[in-house]
Amino acid sequence: MMNNPLVALRQALVGLTSINNGAPKKRRPDHRRNLSYESLESREMMAVAPLANMSVSENTADKPQSKLWEHAGQWWSVMPKSDGTWVWRLDGTSWTPGACYPPRPMAARFLPVDDQLALLRRGAVDLVEEDQLRAKLARALATATPLVVKVGFDPTAPDLHLGHTVLLRKMRHFQELGHRVVFVMGDFTAMIGDPSGKKATRPQLTRAEIDRNAATYERQVAKILDPEATEVRFNSEWFSELGAEGMIRLAGSYTLARMLEREDFRNRFATHQPIGIHELLYPLAQGYDSIALGADVELGGTDQLFNLLVGRQLMKERALEPQIVLTVPLLVGTDGVEKMSKSLGNAIAVEDPPREIYGRTMSIPDSALWDWLAMLTDLGPAEILDRRRRCEQGELNPKQAKMELARRLAAQFHGEAAAREAEIEFESVFRGGGVPDDVPLVEVAAGKTLQALLVEAGLAPSGSQARRLIEQGAVAIDGERVADGFLVLSARDEPYLIKAGKRRWTRLRVGPAPAAG
Numbered sequence: 001m002m003n004n005p006l007v008a009l010r011q012a013l014v015g016l017t018s019i020n021n022g023a024p025k026k027r028r029p030d031h032r033r034n035l036s037y038e039s040l041e042s043r044e045m046m047a048v049a050p051l052a053n054m055s056v057s058e059n060t061a062d063k064p065q066s067k068l069w070e071h072a073g074q075w076w077s078v079m080p081k082s083d084g085t086w087v088w089r090l091d092g093t094s095w096t097p098g099a100c101y102p103p104r105p106m107a108a109r110f111l112p113v114d115d116q117l118a119l120l121r122r123g124a125v126d127l128v129e130e131d132q133l134r135a136k137l138a139r140a141l142a143t144a145t146p147l148v149v150k151v152g153f154d155p156t157a158p159d160l161h162l163g164h165t166v167l168l169r170k171m172r173h174f175q176e177l178g179h180r181v182v183f184v185m186g187d188f189t190a191m192i193g194d195p196s197g198k199k200a201t202r203p204q205l206t207r208a209e210i211d212r213n214a215a216t217y218e219r220q221v222a223k224i225l226d227p228e229a230t231e232v233r234f235n236s237e238w239f240s241e242l243g244a245e246g247m248i249r250l251a252g253s254y255t256l257a258r259m260l261e262r263e264d265f266r267n268r269f270a271t272h273q274p275i276g277i278h279e280l281l282y283p284l285a286q287g288y289d290s291i292a293l294g295a296d297v298e299l300g301g302t303d304q305l306f307n308l309l310v311g312r313q314l315m316k317e318r319a320l321e322p323q324i325v326l327t328v329p330l331l332v333g334t335d336g337v338e339k340m341s342k343s344l345g346n347a348i349a350v351e352d353p354p355r356e357i358y359g360r361t362m363s364i365p366d367s368a369l370w371d372w373l374a375m376l377t378d379l380g381p382a383e384i385l386d387r388r389r390r391c392e393q394g395e396l397n398p399k400q401a402k403m404e405l406a407r408r409l410a411a412q413f414h415g416e417a418a419a420r421e422a423e424i425e426f427e428s429v430f431r432g433g434g435v436p437d438d439v440p441l442v443e444v445a446a447g448k449t450l451q452a453l454l455v456e457a458g459l460a461p462s463g464s465q466a467r468r469l470i471e472q473g474a475v476a477i478d479g480e481r482v483a484d485g486f487l488v489l490s491a492r493d494e495p496y497l498i499k500a501g502k503r504r505w506t507r508l509r510v511g512p513a514p515a516a517g
Contacts, residue, residue, distance in 0.1 A: 110144075113137045116177050123170065123375060125302050126327040128309070133324045136296050146179040147296040150323075152235070152289055153221075154186035155213035156205060160220045161347040162409070163331040163340035166375045168224040170299055170328050175229050179297075183221060184289050185214050188236040192282045220350045223413055238292040239285070250284050253317060254310070259283070262306045287311030290323050297324040331375055336365035345465040354414040358422035359503035361406035366398045369405065377408050439505045441495060446510050450475070451485040457508055459500035466500075474501050 110116065116137050117130075127133065140147050151171055153164070171181050190210045205213075218232060242250070259280050260266050268275050283306060290298055290311040300308050308325040315322045330339045333346025340347045348360050364372065373384050390396035403423065410419035442457045451466045454475070460466035469475050470485040476499045477489075489496060495507035 110137075110141045110146075110178050113141060119173050119177065120170075120326065122173075122381070123166075123328055124326050125329050126305055126325060128312070128325040132322075133297070133326075136324065140179070147174070148182060148294055149174040149179050149297045149299065150182045150184055150290060150293050150295040151299045152184035152186050152189065152286060153217060154190040155210050155217050156190050157342065158213050158216045159342060159349040159351065160217060161340055161342060161349050162376060163333075163347065165224055165350065166328050166331050167299060167301060168221060169376070170326070171230075172225055174297070175226050180231065181225065181229065182231045182233055182293055182295075183225070184293070185217065185232060185234045186286075186289075187211070187214055187234045188239040189282060189285050189289075192278050192285065216351075223350060233293070235285070235289050235292070238288070242288070247281070250288055251281060253314060254284055256280070283307045283310040284314070287314040291315060291318060291320065294320070295323045296321075297326060299326050299328070301330050302327045303330060329371075329375065332368055332371065334360050334364050336368040342461065345461050345468075348409075350413055354410040354418040354422040355425055356503065357413065358406040358410045358419065358426055361409055362399075362402055362426065363502055364402070366402075369398060369402055373401070373405055377405065439497070439507050441507045441509060443509045443511060446491040446512055447488065449485060450477075450482060450487040450489065453489065453508060454498075454500060457498065457506045459498065459504050459506060469500050475499070 113134055117134060120133070121127065136147055139145070149171065151167060153160075171183070175181050187210050190205055190213075191207075192204075214234075221230070239247075260269055262283070265275060265280075267273075286307045287310045289295075291314060295311070298308050298311055305325070305327055308323075308327070312322040312325055332338065333340035333344060334348065335344075335346045338344050338346055342349070348357055352360075361372075370384060370388055373379055373387070374381070387396060387401050391398050391401060406426075407419050407423055410422045414422075444453060444456055448456070451463055451470065454460040454466035454469065455463055460469055467485050470483060473481055473483065475482050478497050489508070489510045491510045491512050493509075495509040498506050498508050
């Protein structure tokens with residue numbers, strides 16, 4: 001007979017911690033890696049001179065026993081342990097003196113605290129608490145020890161869009177200041193699904209879907225962050241070790257009443273909408289990420305504020321120095337109204353072709369232009385204010401400012417040459433009324449409605465979005481606007497030329513309907 005009920009409960013909850021539909025979690029060979037895809041094996045080959053060949057400086061401002069080791073013009077912070085090994089100040093991993101696999105070098109010096117704060121405040125909404133961030137930055141400056149800055153992304157979809165890059169750009173600011181940025185791949189928390197801003201429970205993803213999406217995230221974030229200075233960690237690393245007993249104890253650190261203070265939970269509870277028990281675990285799991293990493297700062301969108309503050313509270317309850325919380329605004333989509341979202345059809349993906357990035361940026365309303373310039377470019381507040389003033393006074397056409405934005409975004413992800421080509425094509429096609437040269441050809445069977453064909457051809461992400469485009473008069477066939485979503489195109493050898501919106505084209509060859517079985 002089993003005497004320990006926690007053992008039974010651990011077995012019952014094994015699906016939570018295995019993250020693999022009941023199968024044991026395969027430990028990733030190198031959780032602690034940067035975005036250059038550098039493997040553990042390759043780093044082991046990068047031997048560094050033993051400590052005997054390094055100069056040492058006592059670091060009494062932090063801890064009397066810690067030392068700053070200087071080698072090849074770079075600084076390494078290590079502390080001795082009683083067992084003869086050393087602990088890297090950057091990630092807490094033990095290192096035996098003279099061994100290979102060295103810690104990542106840290107910046108030998110930082111900018112003055114006020115200069116750092118000026119950059120970090122730019123574009124921020126919430127900063128909890130600024131005086132504590134100032135103190136952390138001052139300590140980092142005095143000890144030459146970078147702050148640990150953590151951001152979590154759940155790989156719930158394969159594509160990152162421009163809305164995600166607002167947060168990535170703030171991460172880059174911390175990198176430019178010499179701090180240690182940790183990109184937390186939420187492969188565990190993706191199994192729960194972040195309930196932030198959701199009116200219903202998210203569908204739970206499979207392990208295969210999460211791994212597939214995670215692979216694309218690493219490639220895409222490298223377009224914004226410095227690959228060599230970005231550390232990627234999967235939070236299944238510590239949740240696999242936490243186990244069911246640890247998860248139960250973590251759940252016991254927060255009450256249901258406090259969890260229902262969260263607006264989206266409170267609204268769903270008041271309207272009798274289901275709330276999954278696993279959803280209540282999400283803020284706690286995100287907070288535990290901060291504990292596992294010893295985060296000094298956590299970044300997130302304004303819709304993440306509750307989760308970020310939970311992490312801060314959990315750290316306090318464990319007598320840890322609480323993390324600073326910094327949020328950035330949410331980017332409105334190309335419609336200028338709703339938060340950017342692929343499901344709403346108002347998103348521009350990071351890996352969209354340059355012509356698509358340029359063209360869709362040109363479609364945003366003028367009212368959204370200034371927020372996009374502030375959130376998606378390196379232009380300073382004074383430069384943006386000057387452009388806005390000139391537009392309001394008639395000295396600058398808003399289209400010119402929008403073209404500058406479109407050019408900057410296309411160049412950021414595809415290079416200057418591709419951005420120039422996209423601009424030239426936009427001018428010739430969309431101002432001159434022409435048709436792009438490389439319109440894709442899609443072959444379909446007859447018998448389907450226009451609404452269904454738009455989705456099949458990739459011109460609309462969903463049937464509802466296709467219907468909306470047709471109702472708005474944004475769909476044309478062979479140059480003629482079409483208002484009937486239930487129109488069925490007859491089979492013909494010559495492809496139909498379909499235009500949806502201002503920039504999406506396809507040639508649709510409709511073949512005979514399949515014979516009845």
